[in-house]
Amino acid sequence: xxxxxxxxxxxxxEGRAANLPCNHSxxxxxxxxxxxxxxxxxxxxxxxxxxxxxxxxxxxxxxxTEDRKSSTLILPHATLRDTAVYYCxxxxxxxxxxxxxxxxxxxxxxxx
Amino acid sequence: xxQVTQNPRYLITVxxxxxxxxxxxxxxxxxxxxxxxxxxxxxxxxxxSMNVEVTDKGDVPEGYKxxxxxxxxxxxxxxxPSPNQTSLYFCASSLSSGRAYExxxxxxxxxxxT
Numbered sequence: 095x096x097x098x099x100x101x102x103x104x105x106x107x108e109g110r111a112a113n114l115p116c117n118h119s120x121x122x123x124x125x126x127x128x129x130x131x132x133x134x135x136x137x138x139x140x141x142x143x144x145x146x147x148x149x150x151x152x153x154x155x156x157x158x159t160e161d162r163k164s165s166t167l168i169l170p171h172a173t174l175r176d177t178a179v180y181y182c183x184x185x186x187x188x189x190x191x192x193x194x195x196x197x198x199x200x201x202x203x204x205x206x
Numbered sequence: 207x208x209q210v211t212q213n214p215r216y217l218i219t220v221x222x223x224x225x226x227x228x229x230x231x232x233x234x235x236x237x238x239x240x241x242x243x244x245x246x247x248x249x250x251x252x253x254x255s256m257n258v259e260v261t262d263k264g265d266v267p268e269g270y271k272x273x274x275x276x277x278x279x280x281x282x283x284x285x286x287p288s289p290n291q292t293s294l295y296f297c298a299s300s301l302s303s304g305r306a307y308e309x310x311x312x313x314x315x316x317x318x319x320t
Binding site for chain 2: 126128135136137138139140143145187190191192193194196197198
């Protein structure tokens with residue numbers, strides 16, 4: 095699975111859009127980009143995933159560059175409950191172990 | 207409500223006393239997995255199961271056992287716990303392997319072995 099690079103920490107004002115970048119320059123054609131978050135020792139929570147196209151769901155939007163070497167997770171209107179560590183994970187899927195490799199992630203702090 | 211449950215949520219035990227952490231999901235998921243999370247080491251996979259009666263080792267299986275007799279349950283067994291197994295444990299499940307499905311995680315079990 096491709097390696098990802100994320101900023102260690104970010105702050106965002108409550109009510110503003112939080113944009114979390116992720117670099118995955120070695121991504122291969124079959125690898126998906128996943129985002130999970132972990133709120134203070136709770137179980138990681140799935141946010142969104144995509145392959146090539148931009149994706150949006152009720153939680154967030156995922157923007158993937160055309161060359162797929164980087165992506166941005168967008169939380170459109172951040173609230174205090176969005177304070178968490180956000181993990182960008184790139185992995186292929188194949189019939190077998192669905193292990194997720196969590197890096198160090200980005201610690202996002204929402205400021206009141 | 208679709209969810210993964212774990213019990214107990216907190217456990218303090220002594221070295222050598224066998225224990226079981228239960229994991230159950232109500233989503234009819236085929237794939238289940240156990241992770242442990244330690245400061246500075248992130249989440250590491252212990253065991254996984256692709257379906258009933260199919261289990262395999264993850265990255266850190268030593269000192270742990272699992273079983274998958276029913277689709278919904280995937281208990282983690284520590285036959286003789288040791289202090290280095292003090293950790294935060296998470297169970298996860300997804301619909302199946304081989305597709306880009308999201309994984310659902312349980313709330314965690316904080317285990318302390320003295």
